[in-house]
Amino acid sequence: MSARADKLMTMSQAPDSAVRTYIEQHRAAFLDDLAEWLRIPSVSAQPDHAADVRRSADWLAAKLRETGFPTVEVWATPGAPAVFAEWPADDPAAPTVLVYGHHDVQPAAREDGWDSDPFEPVVRGNRLHARGAADDKGQVFFHTLGVRAHLATTGRTAPAVHLKMLVEGEEESGSVHFRSLVEEHADRLAADAVIVSDTGMWAGDTPTVCTGMRGLAECEIQFHGPDQDIHSGSFGGAVPNPATAVARLVAALHDEHARVTIPGFYDGVTEPTDRERALLAELPFDEEQWLRTAKSYATHGEAGHTTLERVWTRPTAEVNGIGGGYQGPGSKTIVPASAMVKLSFRLVAGQDPDHIEKIVRDWTATRVPAGIRYAITFAAATRPCLTPLDHPALQSVVRAMSRAFDKRVRYTREGGSGPAADLQDVLGAPVLFLGISVPSDGWHAPNEKVEIDLLLKGVETTAYLWGDLAESWRHES
Amino acid sequence: MSARADKLMTMSQAPDSAVRTYIEQHRAAFLDDLAEWLRIPSVSAQPDHAADVRRSADWLAAKLRETGFPTVEVWATPGAPAVFAEWPADDPAAPTVLVYGHHDVQPAAREDGWDSDPFEPVVRGNRLHARGAADDKGQVFFHTLGVRAHLATTGRTAPAVHLKMLVEGEEESGSVHFRSLVEEHADRLAADAVIVSDTGMWAGDTPTVCTGMRGLAECEIQFHGPDQDIHSGSFGGAVPNPATAVARLVAALHDEHARVTIPGFYDGVTEPTDRERALLAELPFDEEQWLRTAKSYATHGEAGHTTLERVWTRPTAEVNGIGGGYQGPGSKTIVPASAMVKLSFRLVAGQDPDHIEKIVRDWTATRVPAGIRYAITFAAATRPCLTPLDHPALQSVVRAMSRAFDKRVRYTREGGSGPAADLQDVLGAPVLFLGISVPSDGWHAPNEKVEIDLLLKGVETTAYLWGDLAESWRHES
Numbered sequence: 001m002s003a004r005a006d007k008l009m010t011m012s013q014a015p016d017s018a019v020r021t022y023i024e025q026h027r028a029a030f031l032d033d034l035a036e037w038l039r040i041p042s043v044s045a046q047p048d049h050a051a052d053v054r055r056s057a058d059w060l061a062a063k064l065r066e067t068g069f070p071t072v073e074v075w076a077t078p079g080a081p082a083v084f085a086e087w088p089a090d091d092p093a094a095p096t097v098l099v100y101g102h103h104d105v106q107p108a109a110r111e112d113g114w115d116s117d118p119f120e121p122v123v124r125g126n127r128l129h130a131r132g133a134a135d136d137k138g139q140v141f142f143h144t145l146g147v148r149a150h151l152a153t154t155g156r157t158a159p160a161v162h163l164k165m166l167v168e169g170e171e172e173s174g175s176v177h178f179r180s181l182v183e184e185h186a187d188r189l190a191a192d193a194v195i196v197s198d199t200g201m202w203a204g205d206t207p208t209v210c211t212g213m214r215g216l217a218e219c220e221i222q223f224h225g226p227d228q229d230i231h232s233g234s235f236g237g238a239v240p241n242p243a244t245a246v247a248r249l250v251a252a253l254h255d256e257h258a259r260v261t262i263p264g265f266y267d268g269v270t271e272p273t274d275r276e277r278a279l280l281a282e283l284p285f286d287e288e289q290w291l292r293t294a295k296s297y298a299t300h301g302e303a304g305h306t307t308l309e310r311v312w313t314r315p316t317a318e319v320n321g322i323g324g325g326y327q328g329p330g331s332k333t334i335v336p337a338s339a340m341v342k343l344s345f346r347l348v349a350g351q352d353p354d355h356i357e358k359i360v361r362d363w364t365a366t367r368v369p370a371g372i373r374y375a376i377t378f379a380a381a382t383r384p385c386l387t388p389l390d391h392p393a394l395q396s397v398v399r400a401m402s403r404a405f406d407k408r409v410r411y412t413r414e415g416g417s418g419p420a421a422d423l424q425d426v427l428g429a430p431v432l433f434l435g436i437s438v439p440s441d442g443w444h445a446p447n448e449k450v451e452i453d454l455l456l457k458g459v460e461t462t463a464y465l466w467g468d469l470a471e472s473w474r475h476e477s
Numbered sequence: 478m479s480a481r482a483d484k485l486m487t488m489s490q491a492p493d494s495a496v497r498t499y500i501e502q503h504r505a506a507f508l509d510d511l512a513e514w515l516r517i518p519s520v521s522a523q524p525d526h527a528a529d530v531r532r533s534a535d536w537l538a539a540k541l542r543e544t545g546f547p548t549v550e551v552w553a554t555p556g557a558p559a560v561f562a563e564w565p566a567d568d569p570a571a572p573t574v575l576v577y578g579h580h581d582v583q584p585a586a587r588e589d590g591w592d593s594d595p596f597e598p599v600v601r602g603n604r605l606h607a608r609g610a611a612d613d614k615g616q617v618f619f620h621t622l623g624v625r626a627h628l629a630t631t632g633r634t635a636p637a638v639h640l641k642m643l644v645e646g647e648e649e650s651g652s653v654h655f656r657s658l659v660e661e662h663a664d665r666l667a668a669d670a671v672i673v674s675d676t677g678m679w680a681g682d683t684p685t686v687c688t689g690m691r692g693l694a695e696c697e698i699q700f701h702g703p704d705q706d707i708h709s710g711s712f713g714g715a716v717p718n719p720a721t722a723v724a725r726l727v728a729a730l731h732d733e734h735a736r737v738t739i740p741g742f743y744d745g746v747t748e749p750t751d752r753e754r755a756l757l758a759e760l761p762f763d764e765e766q767w768l769r770t771a772k773s774y775a776t777h778g779e780a781g782h783t784t785l786e787r788v789w790t791r792p793t794a795e796v797n798g799i800g801g802g803y804q805g806p807g808s809k810t811i812v813p814a815s816a817m818v819k820l821s822f823r824l825v826a827g828q829d830p831d832h833i834e835k836i837v838r839d840w841t842a843t844r845v846p847a848g849i850r851y852a853i854t855f856a857a858a859t860r861p862c863l864t865p866l867d868h869p870a871l872q873s874v875v876r877a878m879s880r881a882f883d884k885r886v887r888y889t890r891e892g893g894s895g896p897a898a899d900l901q902d903v904l905g906a907p908v909l910f911l912g913i914s915v916p917s918d919g920w921h922a923p924n925e926k927v928e929i930d931l932l933l934k935g936v937e938t939t940a941y942l943w944g945d946l947a948e949s950w951r952h953e954s
Contacts, residue, residue: 214710218808227772232821233691233893237793238784239773244727244796247818251728254721295704296716298848307715316714319721320811325798326819331695331856333821333893334797341724342803344709344810371775379808416710417810 016403018153019463023145023456030145030459031128031452033063035121037103037137038130044080044104045173053080053169056103060140060167061085067144068151069165075185077177080104080169084188087147087163095393095473096162097466098191098429100420101140101198102171105132106444113446126452133450134441139197140167142436142455146462153463160470164191168419171198175419182426191429192473193393196420197458199435201412202283204451207405208412209397210433212386214315215347216417217356218379221249221364222340223372229325229334236335240371243324243339249367250341253317257303260317260345264359270350270386272313279389279411280308293439312413316346346415353381382417385424385431396469397432397461404460434461493880495630496940500622500933507622507936508605508929510540512598514580514614515607521557521581522650530646533580534558537617537644544621545628546642552662554654557581557646561665564624564640572870572950573639574943575668575906577897578617578675579648582609583921590923603929610927611918616674617644619913619932623939630940637947641668645896648675652896656857659903668906669950670870673897674935676912678889679760681928684882685889686874687910689863691792692824693894694833695856698726698841699817700849706802706811713812717848720801720816726844727818730794734780737794737822741836747827747863749790756866756888757785770916789890793823823892830858859894862901862908873946874909874938881937911938 042056043049057074060083064072069085083103108118108131116122121130128138147159154160166189168178182189202208225242226235255261272280285308287299301310310316324339326332345356357378368374387394389411402409414433424431436458442448500507519533520526534551537560541549546562560580585595585608593599598607605615624636631637643666645655659666679685702719703712732738749757762785764776778787787793801816803809822833834855845851864871866888879886891910901908913935919925 216710216810218810220808225773230771230773231893232793232795232797233693233788233823233891235771235773235788236795236821236823236892237791238776238778238787239768239771240775240777241796243799243818244731247724247727247796247799250721250724291716294707294712294716296702296707296712296848297850298717298846299715300717300846300848301715310715311710311712314714316709318709318713318810318812319718319724319802320709320809321802321804321813322720322724322816323800323804325796327798327800327817331697331819331821332797333693333695333795335795336798339799340804341720342808344713344808346710346713369775369777371773371777373774414710415713416708 019149019460022149022152023459023463026145026148027456031123034128034138034141035130037063037141038121038132039119041119041131042104042169043107043172044170046107050080053104057081057083057169060103063144064165067148075181077170077181079173079177082166082168082181084185085165086188087159089160089162089470090158094161094470095192096164096190097469098164098166098189098194098423098427099143100166100194100196100423102136102168103140104169104172105137106135106172108446115447118448123452127449128452128455129447129449131448133448134437135443135448136171136198138450138455139435139437139458142458143197143462145459147466149459149463150466154467160466163466164189171419178419179422179426182422186426189427191427194420194423194427194429194431195397196431196433197435199414199433200437200439200441201435202410204438204454206284206410207401207407208410209394209401210412210414210435211389211394212349213384213414213421214417215351215353215384215421216382217345217347217353218343218381219357219360220340220342220377221246222338222375223368224338224374225372226335226337228337232333232335239335240369241335242372243336245369245372246322246324246339246341249364250319250322252367258301259303260315262317262359262363264355265315267355268350268352269315269348272309276389276411277309280312281306283308283410283412311415313348315348315351318344318346320344346417347384349384349386351384353383357381383421383425385421387430387432391430392473393430393469394432396465396472397434400461400465400468401434403464404457496626496937499626499629500936500940503622503625504933508600511605511615511618512607514540514618515598515609516596518596518608519581519646520584520649521647523584527557530557530581534560534646537580540621541642544625552658554647554658556650556654559643559645559658561662562642563665564636566637566639566947567635571638571947572669573641573667574946575641575643575666575671575900575904576620577643577671577673577900579613579645580617581646581649582614583612583649585923585925592924595925600929604926605929605932606924606926608925610925611914612920612925613648613675615927615932616912616914616935619935620674620939622936624943626936626940627943631944637943640943641666648896655896656899656903659899663903666904668904671897671900671904671906671908672874673908673910674912675895676891676910677914677916677918678912679887681915681931683761683887684878684884685887686871686878687889687891687912688866688871689826690861690891690898691894692828692830692861692898693859694822694824694830695820695858696834696837697817697819697854698723699815699852700845701815701851702849703812703814705814709810709812716812717846718812719849720813722846722849723799723801723816723818726841727796727799729844735778736780737792739794739836739840741832742792744832745827745829746792746825749786753866753888754786757789758783760785760887760889788892790825792825792828795821795823797821823894824861826861826863828861830860834858860898860902862898864907864909868907869950870907870946871909873942873949874911877938877942877945878911880941881934
């Protein structure tokens, strides 16, 4: 840490002991409140829980008002409602931060393998078990006690930053209305930085901050051969087979180094810097354990990159589904009428989904055999996002987290793609990821839990963060 | 035709006019009888027609007894019954011929697009419409009047050859018990030649004889990657994808000349002779029309061969089905747990299905990426069959047909594979194909029909055939 950063850490910050004392005093009430929220089965994917999702939004809105947010609104969408809250700083020049999370949860039922009712929170030792405990109610909720600790221990009446929160209700069912919601309210949501609290960290003893997510472009390519399935004895070997043609297209996607061969695919890719690669290499990565998590039997990917680089920093072309002809039991001697492949491309910073769509279309067009007709359709894409390591807001998150955990904070990225990219896109603000969940928390799985001490470290991190951010970003800008 | 063949044609043969008169005299009764048989809906694929299939066998058995066969038996199988009939020649040294056909039919319903009840035969001009009219009851049935014309016009009391017939009841449902039936009764079925009447000829004005069928080896190859579908964001690009691996396997099946690349695949292949290629080239082949029949938009196949050579004389590797991962609407960002491909290999004379299975297994084994587990299963194979152009029995068929049609008879082959190969295999006899059906007869389709004048040419052909065969083969052996 630079001398300047050390200096920043001393400015206008509450002493750590005062924050910790405050959190300890309010811990029981905080956990009771969270448990109350977790009892609401806000399952957005199940229509019969629509009323519960609305109740969850109302519950959160009331709690944010109680926390002190002067403006709290429940925003309707054609689907489930989102909650918006705003708490301006006293200083109009303070930076504006938008916290993103979601209040809906994955489906859960006792018979899926839960040891107790998924919507009746249970504390076992350091763990709070309930659907949504980690994903994402717990991580949204630590911001409420965090901002109160920030105020109480600094004597402020308003946060050091203009604080906004947007907590959507459809994340677990595809965030289908999220982008239009953000576009509609872009002026209310305007921010200098977005902090996403819907992710995790490397491990309980390895606090990390995530600096980016991959984007996503998806398409389906249909190849049509004969007008109907035809007899492979009468015609096989003399007409083009669309299943063979799709297979040859897919086989041509990667070269022998597992690099994507589509011309222009790597155009503009932001390569990880040597420092980033070195930082990733510092993570205590156990490939055998990673393979167990991947339920896979070997690593395989782009030559010249480690597994973590492959999933976090490299673009990919992946077959999600392939199909054509007869797939039932036994055999059927046909030349199939058609075949298709569903491809997804994970994108990294510097790649433009529109460019990817164009080059995939061009590449496909040149590879369709005579006599095969084809169609290619793209779904809405998600852009990649990446915050540079030296971004001042990122450095604030790292410092705040490092104080809370009393440990060096390391860097990760996220291989998946998410609605956070819409915020970056529409609001033009960098996206930072502050999460305290750990891989064992069981997102989307039975017995989901959150580690209570990590949850309180989340509270503590935000108790430091807003002051640090206001100070350092003011100094930087 | 050689001078010797000309000489053979004059020996012990009924004069053509006598045969034609006999057929004309019995034509009405013959068509009435056939219509009676066609009224029995012997659909072997539909369990509720099992009694009809048995009734069809009994009906045929009675008719063969009435025709004069001294031995007629209905042979039970675990499925539908077959009919066996035997009529020894007076001369114990005469060759033995086994006629093969089937008495079961494809499903048919008025609402499939029939202009009349498929099981109520209708004559419209020269056409007899009914399910089974061409496939295969009509073509089995012409043998009954044929052998009677042979006897009546030569004054014989027994056919010139030892005549056997085997008419199975499961051809339209996969001939599942056929091979074991033939093995069980191999001694009763023993023959010097098999004549299959379950095929067609080139066109009404182009009589042809088919000299061979391709064989068939079929397999399914399963590739297993992760133990379950895994998230393509978290793991994509860093583990092997079984759908990609299957696609790469399929893509490697053929080289840029559309030749099969599996080492040893062409081992032993009986190349068509220059004469055979010249004879095939003489057929009035219209590629545009063939493409319409194939419902396809281009020809494609092994370099250096015409379309007819490709489907009749060349072995193939064809994808009948491919599948893996998500194939529903929209998208699912997964690395699939598994993928599979169903392949069929059409085989030609000189290829051994056991060898093909071995080399496909070996080739697959060398192409499975690390981290992919695989399984490959082969179905029961069908051997190819091919009768040399100069085989005496084939020359008899050509001469008999040529007399009946008053035209030069040309040669075809069959690209498909059928149970006839089991007869060749088990009985060790060459298989000849004598069929009078034309492509427009609508096998397996609505409004199936047979051309009555061609049906009677079938009668006439067999009226000449047994005498010719007995004479010429005796001379040759």
